[in-house]
Amino acid sequence: MPVWHAATRELVAAGRLRVIGVVQEQHRERAALWLKWQGIGWPVAWDPFNQLEVKLVPKVLAVQPGGLVLKDRLHPKRIEGEGGLLEVMGRMQGATAELEQPAQFGPHLARARGPITPADEPGEFAPAAMATLLMDRQRLDAGSCNRRRAAVQALVDRARAPDATARDHFRAGVAQRLLLDLEGPSQRPGEQPNQGRFQGAINSWSRALSLDPGQYIWRRRIQQWGPRLDKPYPFYDWVPLARKELAARGLEPAAWKVLLSGSETARGGYDLPVPAVQENPDPLAQIPSDVKQRVSLHWAVAPHTGFAGPNVRVAPGTSRVHLSLVLAEDVRIEPEGGPLGIWIDLPDGWRARSSWIDLHPVGEEDYQDSRLDFELVAPAPGPPGEAPPPVPRLTGYVLYPVCVGENGVCNLLRRNFDLDLRPAR
Amino acid sequence: MALHPLALIVFLLCGPLSARQVQATGTAEGQVLPDLELPLVGTEGTLRLRGEAGDSRPILLVTFASW
Numbered sequence: 001m002p003v004w005h006a007a008t009r010e011l012v013a014a015g016r017l018r019v020i021g022v023v024q025e026q027h028r029e030r031a032a033l034w035l036k037w038q039g040i041g042w043p044v045a046w047d048p049f050n051q052l053e054v055k056l057v058p059k060v061l062a063v064q065p066g067g068l069v070l071k072d073r074l075h076p077k078r079i080e081g082e083g084g085l086l087e088v089m090g091r092m093q094g095a096t097a098e099l100e101q102p103a104q105f106g107p108h109l110a111r112a113r114g115p116i117t118p119a120d121e122p123g124e125f126a127p128a129a130m131a132t133l134l135m136d137r138q139r140l141d142a143g144s145c146n147r148r149r150a151a152v153q154a155l156v157d158r159a160r161a162p163d164a165t166a167r168d169h170f171r172a173g174v175a176q177r178l179l180l181d182l183e184g185p186s187q188r189p190g191e192q193p194n195q196g197r198f199q200g201a202i203n204s205w206s207r208a209l210s211l212d213p214g215q216y217i218w219r220r221r222i223q224q225w226g227p228r229l230d231k232p233y234p235f236y237d238w239v240p241l242a243r244k245e246l247a248a249r250g251l252e253p254a255a256w257k258v259l260l261s262g263s264e265t266a267r268g269g270y271d272l273p274v275p276a277v278q279e280n281p282d283p284l285a286q287i288p289s290d291v292k293q294r295v296s297l298h299w300a301v302a303p304h305t306g307f308a309g310p311n312v313r314v315a316p317g318t319s320r321v322h323l324s325l326v327l328a329e330d331v332r333i334e335p336e337g338g339p340l341g342i343w344i345d346l347p348d349g350w351r352a353r354s355s356w357i358d359l360h361p362v363g364e365e366d367y368q369d370s371r372l373d374f375e376l377v378a379p380a381p382g383p384p385g386e387a388p389p390p391v392p393r394l395t396g397y398v399l400y401p402v403c404v405g406e407n408g409v410c411n412l413l414r415r416n417f418d419l420d421l422r423p424a425r
Numbered sequence: 426m427a428l429h430p431l432a433l434i435v436f437l438l439c440g441p442l443s444a445r446q447v448q449a450t451g452t453a454e455g456q457v458l459p460d461l462e463l464p465l466v467g468t469e470g471t472l473r474l475r476g477e478a479g480d481s482r483p484i485l486l487v488t489f490a491s492w
Contacts, residue, residue: 015482017482018482018485031466033491035467045471051459052458059487060485060486061488062485063475065482067458068448069456071454074485234492
């Protein structure tokens with residue numbers, strides 16, 4: 001994009017061209033940081049639901065006012081000459097189109113502040129729900145939460161309908177992840193927690209991708225949280241440098257509510273993890289079990305997207321596993337009280353960096369929001385035509401030292417887990 | 426030669442219809458962008474992809490992601 005920015009700067013300044021951007025990302029604030037860092041001042045719209053229905057990015061279009069696409073494969077190195085931007089602009093000169101009020105979406109955006117009711121026309125229901133989420137003011141009062149949840153439910157229900165399309169599944173995934181990021185994993189007492197929203201999003205995206213494996217916007221949404229083996233490039237490794245350089249310019253960027261996971265900054269690569277030998281800290285299960293569920297475990301398994309294509313390069317089950325610990329209200333983690341991490345019982349032939357993995361605090365020393373993500377690699381697939389072996393479940397346990405109340409008792413507790421690693425279809 | 430009244434009716438009905446024929450929406454050449462209004466990144470407000478009324482400048486629409 002910086003190349004396009006430089007190539008069009010003079011045309012824009014002369015009032016001969018209007019450049020607009022549409023960003024195909026789940027998180028709007030990440031795109032905002034990148035634009036600020038790159039010094040790009042175009043108006044840029046946020047399209048997390050991929051309503052523009054592009055299959056990959058970047059895609060650069062020459063558009064006549066009114067919406068007619070005159071050229072859909074422009075290249076920044078061909079501004080002049082036949083088929084270049086200037087020649088296409090010449091064709092547009094004098095072309096004027098009468099613009100009516102936005103027919104498809106404008107009224108829905110206007111309606112975003114109103115409730116979504118079952119009485120809405122079925123054809124308008126999904127756009128109204130998307131508009132509600134796009135225009136969300138991130139308030140946590142009861143009315144805002146109810147409206148937001150109704151919007152998410154409308155999109156999830158749409159994806160459950162017998163005539164649901166791949167696009168419906170993708171949008172249901174976007175909605176679930178938006179809800180999780182807006183409200184956080186836990187909700188106020190008495191309300192449905194957002195446990196499972198992340199996995200719900202990944203499952204919805206996986207179903208969408210299995211119906212349309214050529215949709216690379218959808219594929220990237222899974223790969224963002226998926227294994228390194230499946231990454232075409234690191235997604236957000238530029239963030240620390242952008243923050244540092246903006247701070248040096250005196251432009252302190254705002255803190256993000258949704259922090260990056262390890263997967264989102266990891267580099268792609270085909271090197272398999274070399275397992276570090278670790279000792280099982282509780283082989284006989286002697287550490288007391290957290291029967292009162294002082295901590296809830298929020299899991300999500302992001303599969304290698306190879307499952308959705310015809311050329312399976314890795315065996316099903318290869319994935320990136322994400323875990324967040326969500327503490328009950330009067331519980332805190334006391335890192336001095338013992339090991340904080342998880343033990344995984346690696347199935348035969350499977351690989352991970354280690355069987356014991358430490359949980360990390362989110363932010364500086366904030367152990368109250370601990371989480372981790374780690375990679376699992378299934379054994380190499382057999383020869384072509386041979387059915388892959390069934391995907392085993394992943395078992396293990398989590399250890400966490402917690403204290404209850406201000407001056408309460410502190411304990412090291414254990415919770416077993418049993419995860420399904422199969423990609424949703 | 427006088428125009429047959431029926432032919433005149435057909436011409437009057439079909440002429441305007443063909444001029445207003447429905448164009449496919451999409452992002453390929455010859456298609457019309459979906460009439461979308463989306464929220465802006467980094468600031469308040471919304472953006473209409475087909476352009477704003479009264480603005481006759483050509484539009485370069487760049488779809489991208491920061492990754």
